[in-house]
Amino acid sequence: MSVINFLVFLIHFLLMVTIASYAVDEFLASTTMAGLVAGIFIIGALIGRLVIGRIIEEVGSKRILVIATGIYIITSALYLAAADLPLLILVRLVNGMAFGAASTATGTIVAQIIPPGRRGEGIGYYSMGAIIAIALGPFIGVFLIQIAYFKMIFIVSTILAAVSFAISFIPGEPVYHKGDKETREKYFRLSGFLEFKVIPISIIILVIGFSYSGVITFISLFAKEFQLEKAAGFYFLVYSLTVLASRPFSGRLFDLKGAHFIAYPCLILYAAGMLLFSQASGCFTLLSAAVIIGLGYGNFISCAQATAIKAVPVHRMGLATSTFFIFVDLGFGVGPYLLGALLSLTGYRGLYLIMSGLILATVLLYYFLLGRKTAK
Numbered sequence: 001m002s003v004i005n006f007l008v009f010l011i012h013f014l015l016m017v018t019i020a021s022y023a024v025d026e027f028l029a030s031t032t033m034a035g036l037v038a039g040i041f042i043i044g045a046l047i048g049r050l051v052i053g054r055i056i057e058e059v060g061s062k063r064i065l066v067i068a069t070g071i072y073i074i075t076s077a078l079y080l081a082a083a084d085l086p087l088l089i090l091v092r093l094v095n096g097m098a099f100g101a102a103s104t105a106t107g108t109i110v111a112q113i114i115p116p117g118r119r120g121e122g123i124g125y126y127s128m129g130a131i132i133a134i135a136l137g138p139f140i141g142v143f144l145i146q147i148a149y150f151k152m153i154f155i156v157s158t159i160l161a162a163v164s165f166a167i168s169f170i171p172g173e174p175v176y177h178k179g180d181k182e183t184r185e186k187y188f189r190l191s192g193f194l195e196f197k198v199i200p201i202s203i204i205i206l207v208i209g210f211s212y213s214g215v216i217t218f219i220s221l222f223a224k225e226f227q228l229e230k231a232a233g234f235y236f237l238v239y240s241l242t243v244l245a246s247r248p249f250s251g252r253l254f255d256l257k258g259a260h261f262i263a264y265p266c267l268i269l270y271a272a273g274m275l276l277f278s279q280a281s282g283c284f285t286l287l288s289a290a291v292i293i294g295l296g297y298g299n300f301i302s303c304a305q306a307t308a309i310k311a312v313p314v315h316r317m318g319l320a321t322s323t324f325f326i327f328v329d330l331g332f333g334v335g336p337y338l339l340g341a342l343l344s345l346t347g348y349r350g351l352y353l354i355m356s357g358l359i360l361a362t363v364l365l366y367y368f369l370l371g372r373k374t375a376k
Helices: 004-017 019-025 029-060 059-083 085-113 116-147 151-168 181-187 198-223 229-257 258-276 281-311 314-371
Strands: none
Touching: 004 029, 004 059, 004 085, 004 151, 004 198, 019 029, 019 085, 019 151, 019 198, 029 059, 029 085, 029 198, 029 314, 059 085, 059 151, 085 116, 085 281, 116 151, 116 198, 198 229, 198 258, 198 281, 198 314, 229 258, 229 281, 229 314, 258 281, 258 314, 281 314
């Protein structure tokens, strides 16, 4: 499951960091439309998660995984056949739905097979796949842009999807107790889709994800404009190494000191990193920004997710996690389109400077939504 999760996320981030450049170069798209091409994938992922969440208990998590990874192959290959911008947008949407379904299935299977006494440890190992993919996906994508055609990126994505499909046949169907009739009926109410107790922290993460979507989507175009292509190729690698090195310490401090002790410094560091990113003119500056953003944004994400889980009883943890990531998807989904439209007015440096201010404003938003409450 961890390997499949890694491959599924690797394709996501490989394409996320390159598809805006492809839309601009191949179809002469505006930055607004390029942002839509990038962000519509996340909207598709959100749709996929909502739909699969309703049926996965009845259909079976392994069957959903096999079908989703199969569709992931087809939609990854269809990038090669997208002859115009509307078709490319449609392919991105369906590709995102397959991603959302596959990642939901892997997460569900992991939750079902890990012994309750080792759930935190097991999910920690499982999530490492996504963290590594965040580093390697953009790194490979930027590297392929420099040495090959965009079509090579789509071929590599299709091969990776095929590998994830092949591995999906290995595990057996997890055995678990299905909910009773009353539980399943409640699932179709709004409370079956969202855990209201985690809405405050989810609003914060929506804004934070919105701001970071501009980095992921437009970093290749930003780097091209300011001759930072080589540094941009290592940005996500440095970012992820920073997160991997610092997360054990931030997690321990979260347990000892509480969420607020981690949240405020992380948000301030993230704002500072985004400010430095906006003014980057050389390799050292850009990679220094990657370190600071990794310390800030990278650790705030885990802090926020832990905050969401702590807010609910055990039997609502799955729904709390789902609600949290729905808001993450919304931020990353609408961000590229709206920020792409803003680019024509601000330019890249101006856009990231505005995002730095938005992150600082989020410190106040965090205080009013969560900070006034006593951390437990």
